[in-house]
Amino acid sequence: MRPLNRLFAILALFLTAVSSLPQDANITPRATSFNNPVLWEDYPDLDVFRVGSVFYYSSSTFAYSPGAPLLKSYDLVNWTPVTHSVPTLNFGSKYDLPSGTPGAYVKGIWASTARYRASNDKFYWYGCIDFSKTYVWTASGTNAKQKDGEVDAASWKWESHNPIGTCYYDSGLLIDDDDTMYIVYGNPNIQVAQLSADGLSQVRTQVVFSPPSGTTMEGARMYKRNGAYYILVTRPADAEFVLKSTAGPFGPYTSRTLVSRISGPLANAGFSHQGGMVDTPDGNWYYVAFMDAYPGGRIPVVAPLKWTGDGWPELVTDAQGRWGSSYPMPLQTSKTVPPSTGLDEFKGSSGLSHQWEWNHNPDTSKWALTGAQEGGLVLKTATVTGDLFAARNTLTRRVAGPKSRGTFRLDVSKMRDGDRAGAVFFRDQAAYIGVWKQGNDAKIVVVNDLRLTEGTWKTAATGNVAATGPTVSNTQDVWFRIDADITPAFGTNTARSATFSYSVDGGNTFVRLGPALGMSNSWQYFTGYRYAVFNFGTKALGGEVKVKSFKMDMV
Structure with a gap:
């Protein structure tokens, strides 16, 4: 038998043997849909963003230490914590609980923000503490593995910097296409601040939107899409609004409602609100919010977005106009993260x-x-x-x-x-x-x-x-x-x-x-x-x- 024919014969025998092996009943195909909530744990005030093909999610922790966990996901559905942006609460002695209660219970890290900056390979975290000043932590030297558009940090070395004198209450960070850093914040008036080139001080700040009298707005997040600037703000605890500017980060902004008192997907829970938008590598967008689900806390839910012809995001609802209890998976991937159990x-x-x-x-x-x-x-x-x-x-x-x-x-x-x-x-x-x-x-x-x-x-x-x-x-x-x-x-x-x-x-x-x-x-x-x-x-x-x-x- 010729060598080439012998090779084909061996390959045919191998394939026959493999096909005759018993199938593992425990192996299941990748899910094509997901159920809400995506993570039934208390991770409130979320700020979600994508770096390459990896999604990250920052959350509030109040007096718990270390603070501001950063979770990662490869599909926007399965999440696991990989670091804490604030390894030590360096906000004053009460965060050490030195002499009994009240200590810092219910104080500390509220709605904060985090982003990755590609120009210097750093993650940035900003949080206003005790309505006073904004603390800044950065992580560099993360040994990020960069492959096929993915930036997946292998280690984290968080470093504290001098606080910024302005309180960026309920803030959202945007790193613009030209690498300029902006941060949106405020209650009820929404302000945008431009940061210095290193992100460690303020250049200027101004009010960009004032809500109608008697309306509270907070929980601001900032985005850019197709040259337009978007700010998401919440009306606690039942609505989310979108502010849009085509004139630049300082506006002027116009407003539309994204969700207001939307039903679903859980009974005896609050309305889905106070979240953020994120896009997938293939250009689809999703809104990630939380529901007041006490006694367990505030838990995240996800829904796809569609865009109008004039550039406004709209939530994809179920047939009854509710936040869906399930949707198609945002994307398919072989990558997984460990469960919390x-x-x-x-x-x-x-x-x-x-x-x-x-x-x-x-x-x-x-x-x-x-x-x-x-x-x-x-x-x-x-x-x-x-x-x-x-x-x-x-x-x-x-x-x-x-x-x-x-x-x-x-x-x-x-x-x-x-x-x-x-x-x-x-x-x-x-x-x-x-x-x-x-x-x-x-x-x-x-x-x-x-x-x-x-x-x-x-x-x-x-x-x-x-x-x-x-x-x-x-x-x-x-x-x-x-x-x-x-x-x-x-x-x-x-x-x-x-x-x-x-x-x-x-x-x-x-x-x-x-x-x-x-x-x-x-x-x-x-x-x-x-x-x-x-x-x-x-x-x-x-x-x-x-x-x-x-x-x-x-x-």
């Missing part, structure tokens, strides 16, 4: 996963990862207090909806007399399951009625022991579990519930303990409920626990 054994060598945020800036001397080999997070007592809200180094993670379960595994063998540690369902009205160490006894308890006073955010109640479980030894690990239903109940009197349970047999059997927590549906605290782990002393410092793992599952 699953097991975390704290084996990171470079720090915590970007799913985690502390209740305020942590005391860095009181926590440590034990290494990629062993795994685990050591939490030493960082505060002596009887008030969990006043305790530093409470580590939080967003709850996935509509129903999920968070399970912490703790080694409590090094707790000391007076220490309290465990898993808390954290918000301004909270409850927890944990261990109270009293003398030589370590007893499992459920504590409820932990409350902050709305408005002042001072502690109103430090909690009551609602149920007592068994005494645990100094040698056994304890598993604490919180089951949470954050199905939206915004605007209703329905209190969704979270329940608490424990395991002392290796995580095999869980025992329900104590009453359910009836969650608050109020918006005034802004952030939704979070799973969290804590350890504080009531008598002295020196004790510690080791968090061996956390697992979040959908239920």
Whole structure:
């Protein structure tokens, strides 16, 4: 047989063999449509933009630290956090929670903005803090992988700069075609500022649009398309308007309504509003907004846009004129991002996963990862207090909806007399399951009625022991579990519930303990409920626990 014929014969045998292999039933084709919400987690005040073929999404975090998470996606539907633009809240001592509440609860990072600047390969973040001045952080040296139009940062080195004296309240950054940087901001009057060439100071600012008397506008974002400038602004908490200028970034601008009190896609949730526009590499545009979906917080939804002949964006609705519960996928890609669910054994060598945020800036001397080999997070007592809200180094993670379960595994063998540690369902009205160490006894308890006073955010109640479980030894690990239903109940009197349970047999059997927590549906605290782990002393410092793992599952 000739060599070429022999090659064809071998290839034919190979293809026959491959075609006869059993098919993997777990392999499913890529989805052709998506459901809203695209991310059932509390990521409010979003600013979304694209760099090459990668989408990025910046969000508010208030007093949680690190702040301003930046998420990425390859398809506008599946998202994962990859960094925090503000590694440390360098806004003043209250962000360290030095002497109890109110600390900085509900203060800090509100609607901020982020963009990538190709001319110097930097990401920029701007945020007005405490209605005072605007803080600036940049990330360079990101080792961005550039291929086929994609800029996908491999690492992040965020650097703080001197604040800008103007408060760019609810701001949106635009880097124009000539590389000039503009930032839009304000409430109720909308202003545009031109920044210096390095983006670190202000050149000029002026009012470009004033709403009708009695109308509030905020949440501004700025874009350019086909030579026209666009500003998106929200009327909280039910509408979004588009301002358009063909004369330049400083206007004049005219206005049209994008959405107003639009129905869907979830029951017992607010209207979709306060978002941003983004285009795909193939030129299609999408509007990404959030819905008030308490008790879980504010969650993102996506819808396609179409453009009128005279250059105005319009939302694509379903057949009933509502925000669609599903739409065709924005684009198809083989790239994926990891889900927020699953097991975390704290084996990171470079720090915590970007799913985690502390209740305020942590005391860095009181926590440590034990290494990629062993795994685990050591939490030493960082505060002596009887008030969990006043305790530093409470580590939080967003709850996935509509129903999920968070399970912490703790080694409590090094707790000391007076220490309290465990898993808390954290918000301004909270409850927890944990261990109270009293003398030589370590007893499992459920504590409820932990409350902050709305408005002042001072502690109103430090909690009551609602149920007592068994005494645990100094040698056994304890598993604490919180089951949470954050199905939206915004605007209703329905209190969704979270329940608490424990395991002392290796995580095999869980025992329900104590009453359910009836969650608050109020918006005034802004952030939704979070799973969290804590350890504080009531008598002295020196004790510690080791968090061996956390697992979040959908239920």
